[in-house]
Amino acid sequence: xxxxxxxxxxxxxxxxxxxxxxxxxxxxxxxxxxxxxxxxxxxxxxxxxxxxxxxxxxxxxxxxxxxxxxxxxxxxxxxxxxxxxxxxxxxxxxxxxxxxxxxxxxxxxxxxxxxxxxxxxxxxxxxxxx
Amino acid sequence: xxxxxxxxxxxxxxxxxxxxxxxxxxxxxxxxxxxxxxxxxxxxxxxxxxxxxxxxxxxxxxxxxxxxxxxxxxxxxxxxxxxxxxxxxxxxxxxxxxxxxxxxxxxxxxxxxxxxxxxxxxxxxxxxxxxxxxxxxxxxxxxxxxxxxxxxxxxxxxxxxxxxxxxxxxxxxxxxxxxxxxxxxxxxxxxxxxxxxxxxxxxxxxxxxxxxxxxxxxxxxxxxxxxxxxxxxxxxxxxxxxxxxxxxxxxxxxxxxxxxxxxxxxxxxxxxxxxxxxxxxxxxxxxxxxxxxxxxxxxxxxxxxxxxxxxxxxxxxxxxxxxxxxxxxxxxxxxxxxxxxxxxxxxxxxxxxxxxxxxxxxxxxxxxxxxxxxxxxxxxxxxxxx
Numbered sequence: 466x467x468x469x470x471x472x473x474x475x476x477x478x479x480x481x482x483x484x485x486x487x488x489x490x491x492x493x494x495x496x497x498x499x500x501x502x503x504x505x506x507x508x509x510x511x512x513x514x515x516x517x518x519x520x521x522x523x524x525x526x527x528x529x530x531x532x533x534x535x536x537x538x539x540x541x542x543x544x545x546x547x548x549x550x551x552x553x554x555x556x557x558x559x560x561x562x563x564x565x566x567x568x569x570x571x572x573x574x575x576x577x578x579x580x581x582x583x584x585x586x587x588x589x590x591x592x593x594x595x
Numbered sequence: 596x597x598x599x600x601x602x603x604x605x606x607x608x609x610x611x612x613x614x615x616x617x618x619x620x621x622x623x624x625x626x627x628x629x630x631x632x633x634x635x636x637x638x639x640x641x642x643x644x645x646x647x648x649x650x651x652x653x654x655x656x657x658x659x660x661x662x663x664x665x666x667x668x669x670x671x672x673x674x675x676x677x678x679x680x681x682x683x684x685x686x687x688x689x690x691x692x693x694x695x696x697x698x699x700x701x702x703x704x705x706x707x708x709x710x711x712x713x714x715x716x717x718x719x720x721x722x723x724x725x726x727x728x729x730x731x732x733x734x735x736x737x738x739x740x741x742x743x744x745x746x747x748x749x750x751x752x753x754x755x756x757x758x759x760x761x762x763x764x765x766x767x768x769x770x771x772x773x774x775x776x777x778x779x780x781x782x783x784x785x786x787x788x789x790x791x792x793x794x795x796x797x798x799x800x801x802x803x804x805x806x807x808x809x810x811x812x813x814x815x816x817x818x819x820x821x822x823x824x825x826x827x828x829x830x831x832x833x834x835x836x837x838x839x840x841x842x843x844x845x846x847x848x849x850x851x852x853x854x855x856x857x858x859x860x861x862x863x864x865x866x867x868x869x870x871x872x873x874x875x876x877x878x879x880x881x882x883x884x885x886x887x888x889x890x891x892x893x894x895x896x897x898x899x900x901x902x903x904x905x906x907x908x909x910x911x912x913x914x915x916x917x918x919x920x921x922x923x924x925x926x927x928x929x930x931x932x933x934x935x936x937x938x939x940x941x942x943x944x945x946x947x948x949x950x951x952x953x954x955x956x957x958x959x960x961x962x963x964x965x966x967x968x969x970x971x972x973x974x975x976x977x978x979x980x981x
Contacts, residue, residue, distance in 0.1 A: 523927070525759055525760055525761035525806060525808075525834075526761055526763065526808075526898060526926075526927040526928070526929050527757060527758070527759060527760070527761070527949065528904065528949050528953055529759065531898075531903055531904035531926075532904055533926075535926075549924075550925075551897070551924075551925045551926055551927045551928065552808070552927055552928070553810070553928075554764075554807075554808045554809050554810040554811075554895075554928055555761075555763055555764050555808055555809065555810065555811050555895045555927075555928035555929055555930040555971075556761030556762065556763050556764060556806070556807070556808020556809065556927075556928065556929075556930070557761050557806075557807065557808040557927050557928070558898070558926045558927030559926070559927065560926075
C-alpha cells in the first residue's frame with residue numbers, strides 16, 4: 466500500500482510539473498532580437514526566448530531570377546517560424562525569416578534556393594542556445 | 596481505511612493538478628511582465644507612441660480572427676513582428692524590432708499608425724515628406740471621364756532593359772521624366788538610368804555595386820533634390836561593369852550635364868502604407884483618374900505568382916493567384932511606370948524595363964485585383980526640370 470501511495474504522489478507531482486512546463490512554453494518571451502545576414506553558413510549563440518531575423522542573400526528582381534524558389538527547413542521543437550517576408554523596397558527578391566527560439570539546444574536552419582527545380586544554393590544557420 | 600483515504604486524496608490531487616495544467620496550457624499566452632503593453636481596438640486611424648521593449652496588443656475585427664501564418668497576407672507590419680496570437684486569433688501581439696520613423700499596421704479597412712520610438716504621429720504618412728508635396732489630385736475634385744481606355748503609350752520613349760541589376764526604380768523614374776519631356780514639352784531625350792540609380796544609392800549611403808534596390812517613393816525626393824544627365828554622358832552597364840567605389844565613377848561630363856529631375860510630384864501611398872481611404876495606390880478608380888488627368892505614375896508593387904514568368908504576361912493579364920486559400924506570397928518588390936488602363940478589361944498598363952521581349956512588347960497588363968492586392972505606393976509626376 467505504501468508503494469501505491471508513493472507512486473500516486475509521484476504522479477501528482479509529475480502532473481504539477483507538466484502543468485508548469487506547459488504554461489511556460491505557452492509564452493514566448495522576447496529577450497533579444499538578432500539579425501543574421503546569411504551568405505553561406507553561420508553559427509550563432511542565443512538564448513531561449515530570443516528572436517532571430519534570418520536574412521539570406523537576395524537576388525535582383527529580374528526575369529532571369531523569377532524561377533527561383535526559397536524553402537526553409539528546421540527542427541520545429543527548438544525554433545518557431547513566426548513570419549516570413551520578401552526583402553524591403555523594390556529591386557530585390559528573396560525571403561527573410563523571423564524565428565523565435567523555443568528551448569535550449571542546437572538546431573540548423575537550412576534554406577534551400579532552387580532555380581527551376583535545380584538547387585543553386587543551400588544556406589545553413591546553426592543556432593545553439595543554453 | 597487510511598489507504599483508501601490516501602488513494603482518494605492522491606487521485607483528487609492528480610485530477611486537480613492535471614486540470615490546472617490543462618487549463619494553463621489552454622489559456623492564451625501572457626505577454627511578459629517586463630514588456631510595456633498597449634491595447635488597441637482597431638477602428639479609426641489611430642497613432643500611438645511606442646518605446647522598446649514594448650508590445651502592442653491589437654484587438655482585431657470580429658471577422659479577422661487569424662493564425663500567425665495567415666497574418667502576413669492580410670496585415671502589414673513592417674518593423675514589427677507578430678509575437679503571439681491571443682484569444683483564438685482575435686487579438687495579435689506585435690513587437691517593434693527596429694527603429695522605424697513611422698510604422699503602419701493595417702488590417703483592411705481599419706488601420707493605425709505606430710511611431711517607434713518617438714512622437715505620436717497624427718498626419719498620414721503621405722504628408723511626412725513635405726519636400727516633394729505638390730498640389731494634390733483629390734478624386735473628389737477630378738471629374739473622371741467616362742472612358743473605357745486611356746493609354747499614354749504613345750508618349751513613352753523606347754522600352755529599356757535593366758539586365759541583371761535591381762535598378763527598376765531608376766528605370767521607372769527616368770521613364771517618367773522622358774515621357775513628360777516628350778508629351779508635355781515636345782522634347783525627346785534619353786536619360787541616364789545609371790546616373791539615376793547612382794543618385795538614389797548616394798542618398799542612401801549605399802554603393803551601386805551592392806545593388807540593394809530602394810523604395811520607389813523615395814526616388815521622388817532623390818530626383819527632386821538631385822539631377823541626372825543624359826544616357827550618352829553616363830551609359831548603363833550591367834552589374835559586372837559597375838565599379839565598386841561608386842562615389843568616383845560618375846564621368847565629369849555627366850556631373851556637369853546633370854540637369855534633369857522632378858520639380859513637382861505627388862506621393863500616393865497604398866492602404867497598407869498609410870494611404871488615405873480613397874486617394875490611395877490600391878484604388879483603381881483613383882488611379883484611373885490620375886491617368887485621365889494626363890499624368891503617369893511611378894509605381895511600386897509586390898511581385899507574386901507565376902504569371903510574371905510563365906508566359907501569361909506575354910499573352911494576357913497578370914492576375915492574383917492563390918496559395919492555400921490566400922493570395923500567393925510575394926517574392927519581392929518591383930517598380931514600373933503606370934501609363935494607362937483598360938476599364939472594360941479591368942487592367943492597368945505599365946511600362947516595364949525588362950526589354951521589349953517581355954510582356955506586350957515591353958508593357959505589362961496588371962489586373963485591377965492585382966493592384967488592390969499587391970500595390971504598395973508611388974508618385975504622380977506633374978513637373979520636371981530640364
